[in-house]
Amino acid sequence: MSNVQTEKTYEKVVPEIQMWALEYQGPGKKDYVKKKKPIILAQTDAVVKMVKTTICGTDLHILKGDVPTVTPGRILGHEGIGIIESIGESVNKFKVGDRVLISCITSDGICDYCKRGMFSHCENGGWVLGNKIDGTQAEFVRIPYADTSLYSIPEGANEDAMVMLSDILPTGFECGVLNGKISPGDVVAIVGAGPIGLAALLTAQFFAPSEVIMIDVDDERLKRSKEFGATLTINSKNSSIKDIIMKITDSRGVDVAIEAVGIPQTFEVCQDIISPGGRIANIGVHGKSVELHLEKLWDKNITITTRLVDTTTTSMLLKTVKSGKLKPEKLITHHFQLSDVIKAYDTFGNAQKEKALKVIISNEVLS
Amino acid sequence: MSNVQTEKTYEKVVPEIQMWALEYQGPGKKDYVKKKKPIILAQTDAVVKMVKTTICGTDLHILKGDVPTVTPGRILGHEGIGIIESIGESVNKFKVGDRVLISCITSDGICDYCKRGMFSHCENGGWVLGNKIDGTQAEFVRIPYADTSLYSIPEGANEDAMVMLSDILPTGFECGVLNGKISPGDVVAIVGAGPIGLAALLTAQFFAPSEVIMIDVDDERLKRSKEFGATLTINSKNSSIKDIIMKITDSRGVDVAIEAVGIPQTFEVCQDIISPGGRIANIGVHGKSVELHLEKLWDKNITITTRLVDTTTTSMLLKTVKSGKLKPEKLITHHFQLSDVIKAYDTFGNAQKEKALKVIISNEVLS
């Protein structure tokens, strides 16, 4: 019943038109190669000519072979903006030529999960781009359920900023800030000052917390955190996080702890510093189980949340970018052409050395 | 600044009047002995002549020596109803002779936690009765902050039912049902069919879930669960819980899993059966850490909560008992006189053999 069809179907029906793309070729291997250009497979599809895309930490995980749903031959990438090139008959909201933002989450809009706003668990979608179907690090991409998976780009918008709304901003906001229920006056700690932690930092400021404390091991990232609005930074290599936080909170702990790394140690930090009544919002992608100290926490009235981004807030984030409340282009440190995508991966893959946060990859033919 | 004063102060000021009480005498030891009758120590206190009390699972933990804040010589008990015998000058809501319900949680009503409705973490109260100060398994008890720690008993109320509102009903309701955000149509599983799990079962029905599944190892308790409204029961000794639940939920899992035991295995069950978007509400008192499977749950959009009962819903529960929506007297299986309190402990301590849920202990002089 799904239209998230495999390329097998596609191969049979279409005369081969070629395009360039970044292909995953098995653990540790990738190349910039010629691939077949996608076409409309269902009346709810759109094919989008890419204008700009980016690389996500998840893409690095895929390359390590950590994501078993991704098979060799897959075009990577689940973020970006582009221009609609062709469109299925049942797509109502868009027409050829529209400039669109691609959501990292594909949603059919009709299954029970979508009706509850949990697009991440869409029965026919979810995170499929650059995973179960070909992605956005290419000249063209096919987007299933275009009506519910694409967003119009407002006239005059900063297009680099828009690319940050495909994944990283809604992820930081929904999984960290909204799940953490940040409220005016709260003391918030964000463990991890990488791109995702910084996205949480930027959007945390929507709710006027009195303190946002950034915790990391990299002084460069902590310096940037300060520029992005952190009221305090802690380098956990040099200091006892718990001591500092208990001192500034009169021994209570923080109202909200956001985990933005994905390892047991950082989740432990969150448990150490949370106050009675506090919320621990997990964003990190975890590969191992963690120890949950229910022997200490059972009576502390805390809440722990997990979430794959639903991108239900994309429209709202678009409004805040348009109004100037949010400037996600701050997260961008490097620019590349699509033909240099391998170099872009090198830079992003050596983030600390290169002082890289997010990179923009432009499809030169177009932008 | 607290008026939760120690008995040391008390000893010095008051001529000794005697009363009978159940005294903790160190791990494994208790006795029914003569103790000094309590008096008003602060203008916000009340002294209450006990009418009925009960025994809580926590009292058994104390007797094992598991609760280090309880020292030998302490009168146990944090539940019950009684009649106000004397009262401090600053108590506004009550007068001598009023019949009152004693909350297991003492709250000053003025600290930051109380103002946020987290009475459990009251800076001058919380769970102190039968813990840090003398409790209710006695002829008399001193209640600090009477205005915010006692409730009027409605005319004509079933007094056995009232005793269930001191702790067990608000605990099941707040920590299980409210934290689990049970909504009409939900599928709910409660792991543990002891008194606390049954209290959750009774109050879960306030929100019209479509299924409430009770899980336990004791067929007798499961049988009772059926009488109390469970739509399905599973004896985990004989069946694979996960298989059954996945079958009846089309492989989704439950919307809400309530942990009402307090051991790693039962918390594991909750993680196994929770659906994407589901809530795990912990009620159990845990003595050990548990394994949290973030490697499976990080992207499942789940919420885990812990809570010590705040008794913020006591007034509301009183209304539902008064209106007949809630019949907590169902939980009572045995009745004793205060002079038989040791026997009452024996019965309650052998719950499975005695088919005991909650016991009522009456102060014979009065009732």
Added chain:
Amino acid sequence: MSNVQTEKTYEKVVPEIQMWALEYQGPGKKDYVKKKKPIILAQTDAVVKMVKTTICGTDLHILKGDVPTVTPGRILGHEGIGIIESIGESVNKFKVGDRVLISCITSDGICDYCKRGMFSHCENGGWVLGNKIDGTQAEFVRIPYADTSLYSIPEGANEDAMVMLSDILPTGFECGVLNGKISPGDVVAIVGAGPIGLAALLTAQFFAPSEVIMIDVDDERLKRSKEFGATLTINSKNSSIKDIIMKITDSRGVDVAIEAVGIPQTFEVCQDIISPGGRIANIGVHGKSVELHLEKLWDKNITITTRLVDTTTTSMLLKTVKSGKLKPEKLITHHFQLSDVIKAYDTFGNAQKEKALKVIISNEVLS
């Protein structure tokens, strides 16, 4: 962009196949006549063979000429169940032969309002059936956006009960009960004991209010209210509503007042009896403005809500019907065949005399 197309387009394309239907022919006029059978106009449409339908109070308003969007020639009706006869290519959730519940609200699932759960204000849908496009009091009906406007009927469901889920139950529940934020222990008053007030009464009981007081001028309806779970009934012809309510609420007033009539006098009653902190939830369709007593209410911390049903709770209501928590078939007092639809209107139009609540109209060919 909408596929809620006019019959003009339709006339041109389709060879005329005939069916029977109830046609509005201008104020005061209706007839049971032959009409063209509908066909698929967009790939997101379904054509449904009607099994059962009903008449709504709104249909009577239309017949009085009160609803200007309804033009002569329109087939009336926006409720019912049926079997899918033909289906557009982009419909994913259903196939020919499926038994379906028709929502009174058509939603495209993609506009901003739908994404916010306000299907009632769908930019391409909303209340269109039997209003801007032909409705369900016919042998067949075309349903636009079938994926988001139809619901599967569970195996073995009571089909009369299902018809009540098209409009009246979600209306009473969403506009009255949910907007009124009914909570356990609340005192609720419902002004108007017609079908919609009774639907609110049935679903109010999902949330364990301590009192539900029904107010009407018809003793017969009040008698039925008692059978449906009202704890108190007041005939406003004989009694002072305010005096009675203030007496039973210790002069506070009710926590929730639901307006289920739609005239200034009943809205006035709600303002008279609401307590500080209370909620007035309007369900009634009003033809005139009302007086809002801000001079008395400005400092009473009250909330007033209005709402056209969104049918966002239809899935949930289906679950509660399936589990036996809700028995909406109680609302049905009369049964007719489609060929007797004029007689059905007569009965429903003389509700008080006929002691009618809801009527079921069956398409004899099928059921």
Added chain:
Amino acid sequence: MSNVQTEKTYEKVVPEIQMWALEYQGPGKKDYVKKKKPIILAQTDAVVKMVKTTICGTDLHILKGDVPTVTPGRILGHEGIGIIESIGESVNKFKVGDRVLISCITSDGICDYCKRGMFSHCENGGWVLGNKIDGTQAEFVRIPYADTSLYSIPEGANEDAMVMLSDILPTGFECGVLNGKISPGDVVAIVGAGPIGLAALLTAQFFAPSEVIMIDVDDERLKRSKEFGATLTINSKNSSIKDIIMKITDSRGVDVAIEAVGIPQTFEVCQDIISPGGRIANIGVHGKSVELHLEKLWDKNITITTRLVDTTTTSMLLKTVKSGKLKPEKLITHHFQLSDVIKAYDTFGNAQKEKALKVIISNEVLS
């Protein structure tokens, strides 16, 4: 049972010590006169030496004779900060010498309304200062229920800013911003740019709305609104509010309309410009009923709220002031000594001519 005792009791017990105060002497009459200095009447009282106070729009209403609960001889004023001079035995949170913020709302912390967070309707308190008991425009004031009606002033706080937290900031925030449920990206209109409308404007920015539109008839106030963060201002004398707002919102209307005047015309504006799904939050004190257009609004899914400030957010606002997120001192335009309180009234009473927002009145002996 209340300790909000009348001065009658007080006269009998205390030897007369004198102080200066602003006395209401009946409609149109006030004077700066010698009055008896207050003393502790209940063990929960504090007597506070005033440091700074201010005048509220409500004080002007009282002087017109519009507030029947205020009788001649009353000392006016319900805002300010001071130093505790004497204190009842049951007050736990404060001691003599503490610098405190006085809440305009007195709450006993124990009645049902207080337990629900509706301090405004406290059975023994509410708005009593400068109304039913003597107020803060004096050298000293008695504060009943000191523990729940006073707040500690943080070390080093701007004391002028603190005075704004007694009433105007929590009023704008609770009745306007919180009741209006302002969310990131929202379009908000505030009707009335007086002090209360500006307080709503300042605190609305806690939630990152994309637009805040201020509407008034006074260009000076609109100019100030711009400085305070309004994204658009409309002078309703020169422009059609509805036309402008529908233009900038694509004919939808605003998400939130805050009424900050208190007359039928401004409430009418709110109804004109509200979007489907929008919230109208009333702050204004209304003397007359208004027309509510249910004939247009019944199906628009809107919410209307009223509220007397509860001051439940005072602690939170203190944190946001301390952290620099909120700078309420911006609202202060004039400073006076207590001996010049009559002149202060003249200035505040001619706000438009004097370009006055809030005035600070200092007790010269102390500050």
